[in-house]
Amino acid sequence: MYSVRPEFIILCHSRRGLPTLHLLLPAWFRLCAGVIITLMLVACGEEPWNSPYPAADSSRAIMYGSFSERPKHLDPVSSYSENEAVFNGQIYEPVVQYHFLKRPYQLVPLTAVALPEPRYFDADGAALPDDAPREAVAEAVYRITIQRGVRYQPHPAFARDDDGHYVYHDLDETTLGDRKRLADFELSGTRELVAADYVYQIKRLVHPRLHSPLAGLMSKYIKGLGAFGQRLREVERDTGRPVDLREYDFPGARVVDRYTYEIVITEKYPQFRYWLAMSFFAPVPWEADVFYGRPGMKERNISLDWYPVGTGPYMLTDNNPNRRMVLERNPNFRGEAYPSEGEPGDAEAGLLARAGERMPFIDVAYYSLEKEPIPEWTKFLQGYYDVSNVLADSFDQAIRFNAQGEAQLTDTMREKGIQLITAVTTSISYMGFNMLDPVVGGDGDRARLLRRAISIAVDYEELISIFANGRGVPAQGPIPPGIFGHVDGANGINPYVYRWVDGHPVRRDIAEARELMRQAGFPQGRDADTGKQLTLYFETVSGGPGSKSLLNWYRKQFDKLGIQLVIRATDYNRFQEKVRKGTAQIFGWGWNADYPDPENFLFLLYGPNGKVEHHGENAVNYDDQRFDELFVRMRAMADGPERQALIDEMVEIVRRDAPWLWGFHPTAYTLYHSWFGNAKPNLMGRNTLKYKTIDAELRARKRREWNQPVVWPVIALVMVLLVSAIPAWRTYRARQKESVG
Amino acid sequence: MIAYVIRRIAYAVPILLGVNVITFVLFFVVNSPDDMARLHLGSKHVTADAINKWKSERGYDKPLLWNTMREGSDRATDTIFYRNTVRLFLFDFGQSDSGRDIGYDISQRMWPSLAITLPVFLIGLLLTISLALTIAFFRGTYIDTWAVIVCVAMMSISGLFYIIGGQYVVGKLLRLVPISGFESGWVAIKFVILPVLVGVVGGLGHGTRWYRTIFLEEINRDYVRTARAKGLGEKAVLYGHVLRNALIPILTGVVVVLPSLFLGSLITEAFFGIPGLGSYTIEAIQSQDFAIVRAMVFLGSVLYIIGLILTDISYTLVDPRVRLS
Known part of the structure; x- marks a missing residue:
């Protein structure tokens, strides 16, 4: 693997008529010199020293990824988490799948x-x-x-x-x-x-x-x-x-x-x-x-929960979630043709270059456990991971925003050929009002106006900018973009919170919120009858010191209306229990789509799904008869104008009642290297590995280029230590002589 | 000595029982069996039936410490505590709440932990004692002064800094070794170099200063003066007399940690991607897997007790005046 230069061999052997080196130099010096020369020689080798993978794999079509949490279940009857779907999606084959390229998502x-x-x-x-x-x-x-x-x-x-x-x-x-x-x-x-x-x-x-x-x-x-x-x-x-x-x-x-x-x-x-x-x-x-x-x-x-058995393009050949999980090509896979159609722009983006070819393209997918973001990010930059999320700690290193507010890669990333894809996720992060609560809940005007005032006051644009590095879209209702029923543009804004100005939604002025507070009977945040300041309680899972700034930000938002917000941070179990029992007043919650249908979001507000009474997923216990009637009708309908009309009415009802602060839809930022192909995000499909390609030769070249070891600082350090030891050595000799004398 | 060891082992039984009770109470004060079931089953679409079924299968549907529905000894034995505790004393760790064999997992994960902790321990010990002896040799000189300053500075730096700094300099800037990861066999060496280096350097300041203090205390004793008066060289005095007599305080701190080397280090393993035991307990607490938590706490207690017994025994080996009775 490593070449040895001829001059090194000459140095180590005695020349005719000259004393050998070992006679001229002390042993310690020869040892250090040997180590240094060896280091220099190995540094000239082909394979980077810092490669965590076997050298023989560098030319293979292997995808390298990471995971931070071990999958709990791989039995398809129990598996329901995203981190499990990364593996199960490639192994098991349901009867239908989501089209890899077409949008909106279709089966x-x-x-x-x-x-x-x-x-x-x-x-x-x-x-x-x-x-x-x-x-x-x-x-x-x-x-x-x-x-x-x-x-x-x-x-x-x-x-x-x-x-x-x-x-x-x-x-x-x-x-x-x-x-x-x-x-x-x-x-x-x-x-x-x-x-x-x-x-x-x-x-x-x-x-x-x-x-x-x-x-x-x-x-x-x-x-x-x-x-x-x-x-x-x-x-x-x-x-x-x-x-x-x-x-x-x-x-x-x-x-x-x-x-x-x-x-x-x-x-x-x-x-x-x-x-x-x-x-x-x-x-x-x-x-x-x-x-x-x-x-x-x-x-x-040895169980199905640990060793899945499927018909898919890959099979799990190494399941050691404490170290790595390896998917290898299933030799019995029948083969499947890469799609030959996509949405406009896909062909230009090269996403149809492999149309009709037999999948999968990658032989092995190698996922390593990375619990800490720093080594994960460094290994991505070194070329040892093909894809990476943009981590909070390294966001500024990777992304900058242009004058239009669009996310762009920094020059460092561009120089490496790294590319960025962004996608608004089919999920929502919201703040819920417990509708059973006597202060913020219920169908009365007082509570409704209060909720609407708070909806204006809590500035989610600011939250996204400060705490999510701009990775999110303020929600106008429960249905995320990309799902049937979501309406873009002026017609899609929540008129109770936004106005449409110059082609953009603009949050209503805080003065309007204060006026709503006055109408609700809480002028300047004080109860008009008693004069007492309104105090509300926000339940959250304790996130340690890191979440303190976010919680202070929430307090500040409520303070705009004169409301004192008391944060009740607790452990996850107690938090869940409070929501389950309906004793939480205001709380943060979220939902990821199971499937791309508005029913999967609107059911979160369907009365018979109330958490307290029916143990369902309606965490705020919202109950509106008209909404429920429309929901039942909408659920059974096919997508079309009639269904859209029902959804519009339902969204209007919940916007009016404001049981949620609609929060935001997070945007996923994914970085990938130039050798990683067909990287189009598919937020619904879990079996996307088979579509991906790897240019292993380019990757090996880039890895060598980026990872040449730097040895001279080590040599310099050794030299400095040796030189600095000389006075000590002299002192030692002097003391020894003194002692003997 | 055998009688002493047997007696100490006998003392360990009530200690371990007490540790178990405390672990049990603390765990179930924070987590109810319902909470555990919900965490294992996931947060979506979980029904009360599913929760009851999960609890029933794992015996978490029984009372915690006392079963009033039973008669006689069953009142104590037909409980979660009894069923989970007794077999621990036979070192049968059973299965985790997610169905894994805990004993097997421990046996798999302790080797990567040892691959880090053992070299860090041995190299660190050798290096710190050597450095401390050298500094003691140069006591009162500028070398001693500067060495103490450097040691204090190194002690003041957080262990996390050494890890992140080590990864940044050695793994990222110099690109000499992988920044994280692990493999079995000889390939493991290149993954182990950085965490071991970081572990040794991180412990250098504290260890060197501590041993220097011990050696300086010994150096001022009468027998050292006598040795010098006999005309022995400084090297002979330090290695032949001071080091030997300083062994008892050294052993006090060293032998007790030997057994716990198996348990690894949480932060080091997390940052370097070492699949060891360091994170096993923390992961279990996060996933509310009581079976693993009780097993690991029990194992930790046993290893600590073994460490203390070994320390006592080691005294008799280095100091003939010590008798265990």
């Missing part, structure tokens, strides 16, 4: 032959048209046909002997032996994906020994799922052993033939198609449950 088939379309039936079983009213629909049936020839990744669960018997399905504590990891199983096998695997996974949603966050929600929609779960629990209680789901059926999910299955929904619920794109509805082979369910497996940490 396309993944393993399905075609997009599943529901057929509606009334209570008598008669077929109904697609636009049948919600009330008339008793059942919605999704018949899904999957592609033939899709195969699972190699896995020991499928391994069979010559007689066709499963090799590892009868293991016990003894026969398991010393096996501690999946890699310790010598044999593996595969099989074709069948419709029964999808039905099996739907049954797993209510398996008595599994915990699916979707079990409760889906029991409301999938016919007979709740009762099926109850039945399984009873069977398991009676038999005392785990149930084999293959032995039990229920009417909500049934196999039609080898490649076709049906899901029966008990109402018109068009959003169900989005759930089909999530890993909850990905296939799980029954062999996996039998294999992982053998005695001793769980005790050895």
